[in-house]
Amino acid sequence: MQPTGDLRGDTVHVGGDARQRFYDSRGYGRPLGGNDIALSRIEAAHLLFRGDLAGVTLDGDDDGAATDPVGFERFFVDSAAAVDRFAVRYLVYADLRDRGFYLSPARDPWPGGRVDVADAVDVVAYERGSTPDTGNVRHPVRVVGERESIPAGDVAGQTLAVVDEESDITYFEAESANVEGSTDYEPPADLAGVLLADRVVVWDAPSDLYEHGFYGQPLTGRAAAVEGALQLSLVEATSLAADGSLRLTEVVDDGGGENGSETLDTGDDPASAAAAIVARGRAVEGDRFDRRLATYRDLRDRRTVPKTGFKFGADFRTYLDVETVEDLPHSEHLVRVVEPGHAFAPRELSLDVRLAGGVRKELLFALVDGSDRVDDGATAGIEWLSIGRLTP
Structure with a gap:
């Protein structure tokens, strides 16, 4: 004959040989002394569902009289009403x-x-x-x-x-997560570019900048008569300028969007170039630019190569070991940049994880506090978080 339990507050007390029957052999509950144990409501419901408990006596009725033991259905409904x-x-x-x-x-x-x-x-x-x-x-x-x-x-x-x-x-x-790469490339220190609406063009870029550093995207075409022209994203250009490698020879204000009202420093040195590009980035993207820039800089410091993750719905994709673009490995991660106070919606999280798994990449989140903005993209720290599907 199966034992019954007695609900006392939020725990169900079971006597008899309950300790040997449930705790010692199957890990249910906690000992109370002697052979008695206490079960959480969830544990008691599971034992009721399995038929290992004959019933549970709920709290007394309005007159204080004891009630008859109830089965799984009544206990489940009572618990759902009582417990969040x-x-x-x-x-x-x-x-x-x-x-x-x-x-x-x-x-x-x-x-x-x-x-x-x-x-x-x-x-x-x-x-x-x-x-x-x-x-x-x-x-x-x-x-x-x-x-x-x-x-x-x-x-x-x-x-x-x-x-x-x-x-x-x-x-x-x-x-x-701990992201570490092995890409070994130092960009040259004499790059000169033009700041356009939302990118920087380097007209005479050395081939190594793209071929080995995987910076930017070449301006190419079948009938192209121009060689060495390389388009850089704003985060790439800011990072190069902050490292002393890039200066601006010209800042073009095309009057489009918010950047038409920006006053930018066009000084011919990397520090002013970094400030000008950051200002443009904030104008076209808001505070999100600072968080993405900090993430990009951190990934480069970790000897990885971050590139846009737009095609995957992410901020970046990463390459851990780039020797040459002609022999480029598959990217290993998709990176989404969020604030530390960000809250995931389970549906969106499931979509992100499913997409990353479908393209054989690990999904990373960079939790970046953008409150302390620095023109070179430095921050007090970034928390890296990896989330993936699990089969227990």
């Missing part, structure tokens, strides 16, 4: 249990509370073969409904379990 996000959390708990994991709530006094995880983590899943006693945590699980938002700044180190409207679950792994 109970339904989606239960679905994830049951799914991971079916996959062979032992789990416990990630808060004291439950076993999972011994793990140093963020408050937003709902449950911890232990390595297969591990129990709450051994404490080998494999997945700190944060449960998210399809219509909830996910703050970008506090998801590193978590397993995201997103439950959609049809109760299907998609798992994502969010980790801090």
Whole structure:
């Protein structure tokens, strides 16, 4: 005969041989002393669903009289009314249990509370073969409904379990990332360019700038009579100017957009060139330019080559090791630049991850605080976050 439980507040107490039956053998609940254990509502619901508990006695009625034990259906509805996000959390708990994991709530006094995880983590899943006693945590699980938002700044180190409207679950792994490349190229120090509306043209660019440094895009064509002309994006041009490699010989104001009212320093030195290009970048793109510039500079400092990720819906794609454009490897990452306070919409996150996986690239987010703007694109620091699909 299966035991019954007694709901006391938000926990279900079970006596008899409950410790041996549920905690010692299968990792449910926490010991209370003797053979009694306490179950969270989700654990109790799962045992009711499996038929391992005969029922749970709810709180007394309005007269204080004890009620008869209820089954899974009544207990589930009662818990969904009493506990925030109970339904989606239960679905994830049951799914991971079916996959062979032992789990416990990630808060004291439950076993999972011994793990140093963020408050937003709902449950911890232990390595297969591990129990709450051994404490080998494999997945700190944060449960998210399809219509909830996910703050970008506090998801590193978590397993995201997103439950959609049809109760299907998609798992994502969010980790801090360390991007390091091995591209070895130093640009020349005597580049001269013209600032146009939203790009810089270097008329006599050395071939190495593109062929080995992978800067810019050549102006080419079948009938071209001009050689050495290279178009640089504003972030590429600012980075080169900030490093002392690029000066401006001319600033063209075409009167289009907001940059028609800009007053730009056209001094013939790299520092003033960097300031002029940054001013143009802010005019055409706003504060987002500073965040993208800081990310570009950081990636170059890490000896990677960032190029536009427009075709993939990202800010950049990256190449870790470029020796020559003629023998260019596949890009390894797609990079999206966001603020630390950015919140992911699960639907958009799923789309980004799916696209990156479809083109065999890792999805990275650069969390850039744009409050301290510096004309060369320097920042106090960038937090790098990697998010990918996971099959637990």
